[in-house]
Amino acid sequence: MQSIELLNRTIQENGMNKMSDKNKITWWVGVSILIQSQIGVGILSLSNKIHPVAKGDGWISVILSGMIVQLFITIIWYLMKTNPNKTLFEFAPLIAGKYLGALINISYIFYFLSTLVVITLLFNDVLKRWIFFETPNIVISILILMLSAYIASESLQIIARFFSISVIFVILLILITIPAFSFFDIRYILPVGQAGVTNIIKATHQVNISILGFELFLILMPFIKIKNRKYSFLLVGNIFTTVIYTFVVFTTFVVFSPYEIKLIIEPILYMLKALQFKLLDRMDLFFLSLWSVSVLTTLVIYLYSSALGISTILKKAKHKKVTYLIVIMLLIIIYFLPKDMNSINLLAKIISNLSYIFTAGIPFILLLIASLKRLFRKKEALTND
Template sequence: MSAQTLAEKLISKNHMGINIASVTIGVGILTFPRTLAKATGAFDGWISIVISGAVAFLIGWLLAKLAARFPRQSFFEYTSLIASKPVGYVLTILICIYTMLFVSFEVRAIGTIAKQYLFYNTPVEMITLSFLLVVQYAVAGSRVALLRLNLLFMPVVLYVIVVVLVFAQPLVEIENVRPYFSSSWKALLQGSKDVGLSYSGFEIILFYTMLMKRPEEAGKSVFLGLLIPVVLYMTIYVFVIAVFSAEVAKNLTFPTIELAKEVEVPGGFFERVESIFFTIWIMTIFNTSAMWLDITVLNLTSMFKKVGKMVWILILSPIIYFIAMLPQNLIDFFSFGDKLTYFGLIIVYLIPICLLIIAFFRGVKGNG
């Protein structure tokens, strides 16, 4: 492959930042105002968003430093260099389990929420299967093309969210945000932990840094990729509390969708704004699911080079669908998401940071 052809297949710092923002803005954007309102019980939840965002920035920067030490190498390859090949196999397989479970969670979210708000009479099994087939088709194509799809979708997603918030302004009641600074530090830290689960996604920097033109700029990509969700989450939370109040937000399953349902466009041009919002949200879930499945396949093919990409997709898809159908109700579904995120705290945060420390003290680096 010529240098020019390789450069065309690589992505820039800003592009990687958009990818991180896209994969982070997933199911969490619909539910975090509820969990945050329960933890803080007040408008002060925005402080928790800032605190958890700062922690996410720090962890993301450390993960970027690890991946940047081994440019053009996969997670399995540089893990094997740091901690031996057997350990590399074990850690990479654990990563594959985590990312596969994440795909199951995302596609089930589409099925559950689409049935509740759009397809009332369609079985959730068929909605989930249809979405999974589309994700499967996307992953079967070019990896870089899949990542570049975020450049097309993200501006549309942000534009529609901004429009919804603009038209929600007449519904704001100042009394709902009072009193200010009434939450204890304990409540704010609990809120930070809860909303921190909604930042899952920036760990893709561990796997996609090798596709960057300048891997040493991975840390800047993480900063850009997390800045967008932090600002977005703060804005959405402020509007949800200002429109519904903290007491009401605690009892809404999907507060962000409910906010879109309350919006009325002057002149009656759109009667159901939440349908438009939900449509663009499906775009973000599509990108998120496709990237997680692609990362699963990427890691498996890096370990088992003789097995083709399409073979892994066909093997993984039935497993993903079966796992996605296991939760029987919303309680099971949210419990599945919480357990998955705590599993991820160990697999994609704690262990890679330990690998970075080992690599630093041992002086292990990859070939640029």
């Protein structure tokens, strides 16, 4: 009798049972998770990456990319509607069959893990260039990954609490950049359309890969309260992210001359570097500090998803141990990976190109299979009648 009570209490106190965790998250938290999983490492060097392709029209590419991403999100939305209470890891075997489903799950986990590696490496790379010139890479990796594991090992409800407050950091991030507008030249992005339509579309690739993160809703969607699970939160979140990215790209484009922006790897930081206030200089350091929270949140949500995936496959109720194991594994991988500029970029390129399969390809195919299945079932039902 007492032992049952004890057991009940531990379940209650921990609240970690991930099954009971579903249907808990509100609309607003959904928005903030989407925003913070999308805004991450990419924001710093986005302008530098799209300028060579889209020139002054890069900001159009960002808006365009926001629309494309919205399309991907819609696919995911409809896919998630077919199995409203299951994560991708749970319903993939149902839709695609046992073996194919397992393959899909494993590949998603690999994708999430490799994204984690890339994000950590890019984060290291930026910090190494701007603040930590001599601190060993692995120390920074341990710091940020352990920190993410500290929160990712909790239930999504607690992660959601953290996300609902850490959204403030994103807003602060944008507020810091506003004073940079003191000197700018709008003519740098004129005439609109100088790069041509094809180049603008080409550049959306670069934006797409830095606006990633929405694919996590393949896993997170069932955790949102049914009554709050509306398309609007995906729309609002994505619009918010797109607006922020557009703002950042636009700002850097009007502040720096076209040739200069090609030279500077992180234009947004560079822009803040020269800002001076009465009491504080070097706003870039503050930006970096706030930005590292954004990276942290991205890592947390990827880490949680992959841990959840692994524990679903292993049929474990808790994902705490799995999370820490993943982190240790990642740290070992990161330790042995080459860390020069080119190989990081190559790795990032491979992962980002693969991302299309995971963000749009597989969800679309699954959706197709699911709706075909339903169609057949309807027909069958009709013929049976």
